[in-house]
Amino acid sequence: MATAGCAAALLGATVAAPAHGLTVKVDNQSGRDARSVFLMLSGAASSDGKLPNDVGVPLSAIGGSQFTVGDITSGRLYVSYGAKVTNAEPPTAPIRYDKVEFTTTGSAPTANLTAVDFFGIPFKLRSQNASGAALGTRAEPATATVMNALLKIPGARAATVPASGGGTARIRSPQLSPPRTYPSLDPYVRSMAGQRITIKGAFFGAPFTTFAYSGTFAADGSITLTGTTTPQGGQSAPGQPLAVQGASLSDAIYAGAGPYTVGGARRPPDPNDLYSAVYRDLVAGFAWGYWGGRYGNDTIAWCTNPDPRGYCPLGWNKPSFASARATAPAFTAFHGYASIISDLTDAYGFAYSDTGSVKTVLLPIDPRGTLTVTIVGDGSKAEGGSDAQADAAMLDDLGVRRTVTVGDDDTATVGRVSCPPACGEHAVRITGADGELDDDVVARGRAGADDRRRRPLEVRLTPRAQAYLAEHGELDARMTVTVRRPGAIVDRATTKIALRRG
Known part of the structure; x- marks a missing residue:
């Protein structure tokens, strides 16, 4: 498990690159021309000279759409x-960008996807060793899937950032959004008043040390934890007390960090020691929704495979977020943004996503192997799915009919719009499929976005189509439905329909 500040932000130094290293292949499935897709490597220049450090380069200018990196901590x-970005690009920038994190050094080189700061562009990672054997994959679905789900969270629309070319550049996480954008976790913290908790965990440092700390929440959510620490091969001894004020705790759950004291002294930002691990587990327990939940308030009960030394070696793996509760409380009792990221993706959803979940967010890599980074498209098509499957899914969302009855007013209802799932501006274009009206536009319709009620998606026939129906009684046609969703996402599906007089 990662210590405070380390799990989600891989920032660091470099050492001299060897002649051969990790080959990074970029598979552009974004639907955008490679000349308008830019790559920027932060942490070091590529060892083959294709990517300078912190300088954006068009994908079209990178030979073979691949580059090599050496030893990057x-x-x-x-x-x-x-447009190009730098590693100092603000999260409010109108340029749409996102990132993949990796490290090629140490005993366990890894890569990971992250939405800790925001979600803007989805990726898929595929890792292979130097012999080409598969080491695993991590993936995010199409932009539409994730953004539409995040926008269901109350207040999440205030976390969106407009893109310069229209649409949405990204949806910011709670830690980078304006205060109180997302639902407050204050009621959750206060609900723990009078409850005693026990944190049993481990610090994976030098030396490896386990700890067992307990405390009882005050009425305002403040808590002082006391307990023992046991270094590997050593004896248990009392540790210093760790205290957290309730007023800071709810914001810290979202941010993954906040003020606390150890032995009465205020902690510096992002320390990497045993006490940061205790604080991490306190905060992460709230984010996962475990505290006050169905498994009790002892962290060792949150995993199915506890180590005899008193910690969960693979993290907390019992069902979390909403599933950690026997009944739903009247307040928000978990990190809702992280819950959606966890449900839909293999990415970090908050700073301590590696403390739990049934998923493993870190992907092993071979420093002399290959990491393929696929830039996933914006539409609703599932990874590996056919266009027909994507069309069917979208048309099913809209309740599109295959036989449409035209009323006396020359209008027809071809489906139903609601938000979610079919959020966005809808446009319908119907053309003739055979005969004298083949390829002619015979009907059009529109529907606005953000309608929370299910309402008709209507079209109006052209005068020529009206005359054709009056003579023939039925018109075979092709209908194209276009949905422009948040994030500059455009979904388009086509189906055959029959227009008939009522």
Whole structure:
């Protein structure tokens, strides 16, 4: 498990690159021209000279759409659309960008996807060793799937950032959004008043040390934890007390960090020691929704495979977030943004996503192997799915009919719009499919976005189509439905329909 500040932000130094290293292949499935897709490597220059450090380069200018990196203690690959970015690009920038994190050094080199700061562009990672054997994959679905789900969270629309070319550049996480954008966790913290908790965990440092700390929440959510620490091969001894004020705790759950004291002394930002691990587990327990939940308030009960030394070696793996509750409380009792990221993706959803979940967010890599980074498209088509499957899914969302009855007013209802799932501006275009009206536009219709009620998606026939129906009684046609969703996402599906007089 990662210590405070380390799990989600891989920032660091470099050492001299060897002649051969990790080959990073970029598979552009974004639907955008490679000339308008930019890559930027942060942490070091590529060892083959194709990518300078912190300088954006068009994907079209990178030979073979691949590059090689040497020994990078930690680094990031940024992908942006339409313009270059730097590693200091603000999350409010109108340029649409996102990143992949990786490190090629140490005993366990890894890569990971992250939505800790925001969600803007989805990726898929595929890792292979030097012999080409598969080491695993991590993936995010199409932009539409994730953004539409995040926008269901109350207040999440205030976390969106407009893109310069229209649409949405990204949806910011709670830690980078304006205060109180997302639902407050204050009621959750206060609900723990009078409850005693026990944190049993481990610090994976030098030396490896386990700890067992307990405390009881005050009425305002404040808590002082006391307990023992046991270094590997050593004896248990009392540790210093760790205290957290309730007023800071709810914001810290979202941010993954906040003020606390150890032995009465205020802690510096992002320390990496045993006490940061205790604080991490306190905060992460709230984010996962475990505290006050169905498994009790002892962290060892949150995993199915506890180590005899008193910690969960693979993290907390019992069902979390909403599933950690026997009944739903009247307040928000978990990190809702992280819950959606966890449900839909293999990415970090908050700073301590590696403390739990049934998923493993870190992907092993071979420093002499290959990491394929696929830039996933914006539409609703599932990874590996056919266009027909994507069309069917969208048309099913809209309740599109295959036989449409035209009324006396020359209008017809071809489906039903609601938000969610079919959020966005809807346009319908119907053309003749055979005979004298083949390829002619015979009907059009529109529907606005953000309608929370299910309402008709209507079209009006052209005068020529009206005359044709009056003579023939039925018109075979092709209908194309276009949905422009948040995030500059455009979904389009076509189906055959029959227009008939009522």
